[in-house]
Amino acid sequence: MAIGLDEAIAAGDGRVAVRTPRSYASVLAMLALVLMALLASGCAIQTPALLAQTPAGLPGRVELADTPFFPDDSHFCGPAALATALSAAGLPTRPEDLVGRVFLPGREGSLQIEMLAGARRSGAVATLIPGTLEALLRELAAGNPVVVLQNLGLSWAPSWHYAVAVGYDLDAGTMLLRSGPMQRQALALRTFEHTWQRGGHWAFVTLPPGTLAATASEAEATSALVAFERSAPPAASATAYRAGLQRWPHSYTLEMGLGNASHAAGDLPGAEAAFGRAADTHDQAAAHNNRARVLLELDRPAAARQAAQRGLAVAGPLRATLLDTLQAIDARGPAPAH
Structure with a gap:
């Protein structure tokens, strides 16, 4: 008998069911709380060093302006973010096409593992990237929108949210996002990093077969390709x-x-x-x-x-x-x- 490829390679997982805040006002309120918590906590983040000295080969400003936008002001931030990334990868997708694949009604959200699996079932190679700000910016510089997991609340009152990073401006110190109802959210880089840090620095890119994430390690890329094979x-x-x-x-x-x-x-x-x-x-x-x-x-x-x-x-x-x-x-x- 022929011997199949070892199916035990991790495809990446996570058990956070994510839903978006219900209104634009609630987004702003939660971000204000995050900013106050950040100022009070003093926790170490990567933004100051990165802004003080731009890593070699990294442009000062990137915006993937052609990235599609699917506004969402409901529980469906997962389908909306994934549809954005898939459509940007040349796999036109609507959020409603993904609800049955990645949304869990009982939890009013989407698990991280379902987001990855949903991307692969849609024909994309979904690859986790390193949890560093530099890696995220390098993916954007390579032309790859990045799905990110944020906690827009606090550690003791989390508000999980998927968004898609589509650019940055180091001179202005901002990250550009497709986020909920906001087509172009210019979020302070320091605040973004804090919300991303509270989300475990979890992020992935979706790319067509034959294209690799710019920053993925060999282990993560291999895991992504093996997982892709299962449904492709x-x-x-x-x-x-x-x-x-x-x-x-x-x-x-x-x-x-x-x-x-x-x-x-x-x-x-x-x-x-x-x-x-x-x-x-x-x-x-x-x-x-x-x-x-x-x-x-x-x-x-x-x-x-x-x-x-x-x-x-x-x-x-x-x-x-x-x-x-x-x-x-x-x-x-x-x-x-x-």
Whole structure:
């Protein structure tokens, strides 16, 4: 049997059900409370250092003005924010299309894990980014709107809210957001960071297959691509894995993912090549086994036997699987003479 990619890689989760404040006035009131709490707390944030010295290569001002806007003044900040990000990624979506996917009526909000899953089911690669202000600004500079989780209330009286960061101005010290009923909220960077900090610095980008988040780590990008494969068409998954391998060419997980996606898409030569690279580079039993299985499908039993025997030499707990593969090769018999 072929061995599938390990499904245990975390897809990212969270258990906060998020709803937006009900009115523009309530947003302003809550932000005023946050600002007062900030002034009183003195908690360490990244804004002062970033404004004092702009990180290398980061523009002073970015605004993704073409980002769509879906005004919301209800419980549906999750669907509205996700529709904004998906539409900006070239996947036109309306908030009402997402309500059944990401909104939990019993909790009047959207869980973080449902936001990620909803993006992937809509055809996007949803990737968590590092929880730093610099990473968020670099994504914006790369042209990627960022879905952020804010707590517009206080630690003892939270008011969870999803918004989409669409720009910043370091000279003015502001973050630009699509937020609830506000198409262009210019929020003081220090206040934004405080609300984001209270949301656990949680943020993600949604991108079409073949495009990677600018700042994602290899671990987060790999997790996102594996999670995307679970609901995406095989050809789209293969495209996404190829993009990952361009950045991390020695990744065993990405190579195996490409092999599995290519096989599912009916691209047997592409699958054999991917499993072959994984086997030759990492000498893992699963890669040898999968390569042998694909070679057998390609009617190359001699090469399949060689791959299976290489796998058997390092089989460990997969010994029974490799023996099954060898048995299948024996049952096929020699390739017909040409």
